[in-house]
Amino acid sequence: MISGKTITVLLISALLTIYSSEVFSQSSTASEKKGEAIKWMTFEEALTLNKKKPKMIFIDVYTDWCGWCKKMDKETFAANSIASYINKKYYAVKFNAEQSESVTFKDQEFVNPNPGKAKSTHQLTSALLKNERVYPSYVILDKHSDWTFKLKGYKTPADLMPVLKFYGDEHYKKMSMGEFLQMKK
Numbered sequence: 001m002i003s004g005k006t007i008t009v010l011l012i013s014a015l016l017t018i019y020s021s022e023v024f025s026q027s028s029t030a031s032e033k034k035g036e037a038i039k040w041m042t043f044e045e046a047l048t049l050n051k052k053k054p055k056m057i058f059i060d061v062y063t064d065w066c067g068w069c070k071k072m073d074k075e076t077f078a079a080n081s082i083a084s085y086i087n088k089k090y091y092a093v094k095f096n097a098e099q100s101e102s103v104t105f106k107d108q109e110f111v112n113p114n115p116g117k118a119k120s121t122h123q124l125t126s127a128l129l130k131n132e133r134v135y136p137s138y139v140i141l142d143k144h145s146d147w148t149f150k151l152k153g154y155k156t157p158a159d160l161m162p163v164l165k166f167y168g169d170e171h172y173k174k175m176s177m178g179e180f181l182q183m184k185k
């Protein structure tokens with residue numbers, strides 16, 4: 001039979017273990033967030049900067065109600081490696097798929113046809129995502145602001161980084177994604 005004193009010691013040990021692991025996980029998450037943050041901008045700002053100093057454009061197409069979009073912000077886009085690489089190689093755009101503001105792109109004005117209606121999709125969202133409404137989605141435009149690639153769904157930093165490097169380092173001009181991934185093994 002276990003004594004009351006032994007149970008107390010075991011209980012205190014268990015609580016200390018739980019407490020220390022909680023403190024450790026909070027501090028490691030906090031230290032990840034203290035690093036570099038992605039310099040998000042509007043679509044128009046990215047296009048203007050791209051005319052002065054050409055770079056690839058990474059567009060995060062999101063909605064306010066999308067839980068996976070929020071998870072991307074909190075985890076993947078908060079990762080130092082992702083933020084640093086995106087800031088170095090891309091102009092990063094946050095684009096609300098349901099925004100009400102019009103956007104002019106390649107001499108065409110894009111609008112949200114029903115801005116007062118819930119879940120009304122902006123025309124630029126439809127154009128960028130080729131009429132697929134999957135959130136989050138990511139679009140990469142090349143240095144000439146031409147559509148290059150679309151990726152759908154939640155991605156971990158490990159999932160996203162190869163795609164960022166494939167396009168950001170312009171490997172896509174010389175080889176397929178499959179060849180690039182084989183080269184990295």
